[in-house]
Amino acid sequence: MIRVEHLHKSFGEVQAVCGVSFDAADGLITGLLGPNGAGKSTTLRILYTVMKPDSGSARIDGVDVTAQSLDARRRIGTLPHGAGLYPHLTARENIAYYARLYGIAEDAVDAQVDNIVRQLDIASFADRRTKGFSQGQRTKVALARALVHEPQNVILDEPSNGLDVMATRALRDVIRALKSAGKCVLFSSHVMQEVAALCDEIVIIAAGQVALHDTPDGIRQATGCDDLEDAFVKAIGRVERVA
Amino acid sequence: MRTLGVVFRKEVLDNFRDRRTLMSALLLGPLFGPIIFAFAINLSLKQSLSDVGQTLELPVLGAEHAPNLVDYLRSHNIDITAAPGSRAEAMTAVESGTHDVVVVIPESFGGDLADGIPATVEIITDQASRASERESRRATRALASYSQELAALRLSARGVSPLVLRPLNIDVVDTSTPSGRSAMLLGMMSYFFIFALLTGGMNLAIDTTAGERERGSLEPLLCLPVTRDQLILGKILAACVFMAASLGISLISFFVVLKFVSLEQLGMTPNFGPVVVGIAFLLLLPFALVGATLMTLVASFTKSYKEAQTWLSVVLLAPTLPILIVSILMLRPSTLLMLVPSLSQHLLLVGLIRNEPLVGLHVAVSVAGTLAVGALLAWVCTRLYRREGLLI
Numbered sequence: 001m002i003r004v005e006h007l008h009k010s011f012g013e014v015q016a017v018c019g020v021s022f023d024a025a026d027g028l029i030t031g032l033l034g035p036n037g038a039g040k041s042t043t044l045r046i047l048y049t050v051m052k053p054d055s056g057s058a059r060i061d062g063v064d065v066t067a068q069s070l071d072a073r074r075r076i077g078t079l080p081h082g083a084g085l086y087p088h089l090t091a092r093e094n095i096a097y098y099a100r101l102y103g104i105a106e107d108a109v110d111a112q113v114d115n116i117v118r119q120l121d122i123a124s125f126a127d128r129r130t131k132g133f134s135q136g137q138r139t140k141v142a143l144a145r146a147l148v149h150e151p152q153n154v155i156l157d158e159p160s161n162g163l164d165v166m167a168t169r170a171l172r173d174v175i176r177a178l179k180s181a182g183k184c185v186l187f188s189s190h191v192m193q194e195v196a197a198l199c200d201e202i203v204i205i206a207a208g209q210v211a212l213h214d215t216p217d218g219i220r221q222a223t224g225c226d227d228l229e230d231a232f233v234k235a236i237g238r239v240e241r242v243a
Numbered sequence: 244m245r246t247l248g249v250v251f252r253k254e255v256l257d258n259f260r261d262r263r264t265l266m267s268a269l270l271l272g273p274l275f276g277p278i279i280f281a282f283a284i285n286l287s288l289k290q291s292l293s294d295v296g297q298t299l300e301l302p303v304l305g306a307e308h309a310p311n312l313v314d315y316l317r318s319h320n321i322d323i324t325a326a327p328g329s330r331a332e333a334m335t336a337v338e339s340g341t342h343d344v345v346v347v348i349p350e351s352f353g354g355d356l357a358d359g360i361p362a363t364v365e366i367i368t369d370q371a372s373r374a375s376e377r378e379s380r381r382a383t384r385a386l387a388s389y390s391q392e393l394a395a396l397r398l399s400a401r402g403v404s405p406l407v408l409r410p411l412n413i414d415v416v417d418t419s420t421p422s423g424r425s426a427m428l429l430g431m432m433s434y435f436f437i438f439a440l441l442t443g444g445m446n447l448a449i450d451t452t453a454g455e456r457e458r459g460s461l462e463p464l465l466c467l468p469v470t471r472d473q474l475i476l477g478k479i480l481a482a483c484v485f486m487a488a489s490l491g492i493s494l495i496s497f498f499v500v501l502k503f504v505s506l507e508q509l510g511m512t513p514n515f516g517p518v519v520v521g522i523a524f525l526l527l528l529p530f531a532l533v534g535a536t537l538m539t540l541v542a543s544f545t546k547s548y549k550e551a552q553t554w555l556s557v558v559l560l561a562p563t564l565p566i567l568i569v570s571i572l573m574l575r576p577s578t579l580l581m582l583v584p585s586l587s588q589h590l591l592l593v594g595l596i597r598n599e600p601l602v603g604l605h606v607a608v609s610v611a612g613t614l615a616v617g618a619l620l621a622w623v624c625t626r627l628y629r630r631e632g633l634l635i
Contacts, residue, residue, distance in 0.1 A: 084459030
């Protein structure tokens with residue numbers, strides 16, 4: 001369960017996020033949708049605690065990300081934008097390194113890593129060094145690394161970037177599996193189709209503000225557009241005229 | 244504490260598998276110094292040993308005007324060879340490098356000598372060239388001693404003792420020991436050791452910030468439930484271990500190289516046995532902390548691996564600065580100088596090679612001062628690692 005309230009963040013003159021609020025509930029997939037530079041990544045970075053908000057607050061399962069950031073980090077699995085692996089370590093070693101840093105007891109590390117390797121179906125290349133992996137393989141390993149401690153909340157920043165059709169499908173299956181396990185999944189994208197195919201809830205962000213927050217059907221109704229892409233363009237247009 | 248260990252172990256494993264890092268850290272860096280050193284020493288040995296016995300080939304223009312002088316030179320192991328046809332030609336020959344030295348004896352030589360007027364002999368040489376410097380020095384010395392012999396003969400002929408021309412008898416008594424003389428030469432080795440130490444941890448230091456950032460692995464790393472202090476300290480620790488390994492290899496390879504260099508022929512017996520190698524390792528070890536933190540600090544300001552490498556090659560030279568200043572000013576080791584990292588290690592090492600007893604206070608101040616600077620730099624590193632701007 002992720003709750004974001006009135007987040008503000010600016011870099012010098014640029015207001016990246018101004019007053020973003022939304023909830024992402026357990027057992028649902030929430031999509032953060034918006035054009036490039038809308039403030040999606042900044043919002044997510046505040047959520048996974050590598051940045052501090054200027055004002056406003058965010059809570060993961062009720063834990064404040066600024067005041068108790070270490071505790072909050074334990075409750076999330078994160079796939080930041082363009083997450084890189086260590087090329088000289090095998091996939092399994094990459095995952096085990098994170099497992100240990102997540103605080104999983106030494107004697108449980110191997111079992112936990114095996115578990116996630118099986119879940120994400122990466123056993124065929126798990127013992128190879130990650131140097132030379134395809135983008136799809138890299139994303140899977142990065143995802144496995146983020147989920148190895150079985151977090152209740154999962155935050156993914158544009159996870160399907162650079163993936164081919166098969167890899168994208170596999171990724172969607174993982175996200176759906178997380179949902180049916182009752183996890184709270186929040187992911188960002190600028191691709192409408194992807195959000196439409198996956199999400200229970202959509203938060204459209206433009207110019208650092210929430211333009212719309214609803215179910216896909218709700219958004220179609222609110223904008224009067226049947227096509228989600230038209231609805232998206234219309235919702236963004238509304239904010240950008242104001243801003 | 245476990246986090247520190249986990250980060251440390253991963254960094255060591257990661258870098259051990261990177262062949263490029265391994266090559267530069269544990270092979271090129273540590274072996275570079277000793278090999279260059281052995282090469283330079285052997286070359287200078289060869290030159291200084293061959294000097295005395297070798298016949299000097301000296302072109303003399305107008306040799307026919309001074310047959311006695313020419314005989315004298317021949318008896319001093321100097322071969323008189325054909326010279327260019329005229330003084331002007333001799334000048335151009337020296338300028339162009341055809342000859343290093345040409346001696347010109349003018350026609351008036353014999354007459355002047357007979358009349359008791361100082362007879363001119365010209366030595367034409369290019370004093371800016373090191374090669375001709377040696378030859379011209381030998382020619383000058385031979386001519387000067389001929390001149391002195393003539394003077395002595397003239398005085399004797401007039402019934403005066405030639406000793407009146409030597410009111411002072413100057414005798415230099417050299418108190419340097421064979422190990423002391425080697426220290427001058429081996430003093431430069433301390434920098435090779437520091438260089439080897441620094442190259443050993445360079446890639447790790449870069450990786451902590453610029454490397455992780457470029458690879459895109461920094462952001463997920465910072466999302467983990469561990470403090471950034473633990474991450475950076477684990478990485479600094481790993482860099483220290485690589486530096487120590489590099490230092491050890493460098494010391495041992497130098498020890499081996501010395502076995503093949505006959506320094507005794509130069510009148511030097513370096514005090515560099517296995518025990519000294521061990522003590523030198525311990526004396527230099529604290530500098531690893533300064534090296535690792537300084538490099539991490541500098542690398543954290545850079546945007547990419549390439550940029551970091553450029554800046555860190557400047558850091559490689561930084562430790563020479565205090566050593567250079569002190570060598571130029573000829574300062575003796577003092578407690579105050581022991582506060583300066585790299586310099587204190589250099590001074591202690593030189594003392595060790597000179598076979599002087601180690602001053603306990605100096606060692607204590609060197610170790611404590613170096614570790615204090617290292618700790619301060621480590622603290623600054625952790626501060627910088629907490630910045631939000633780290634990611635960008």
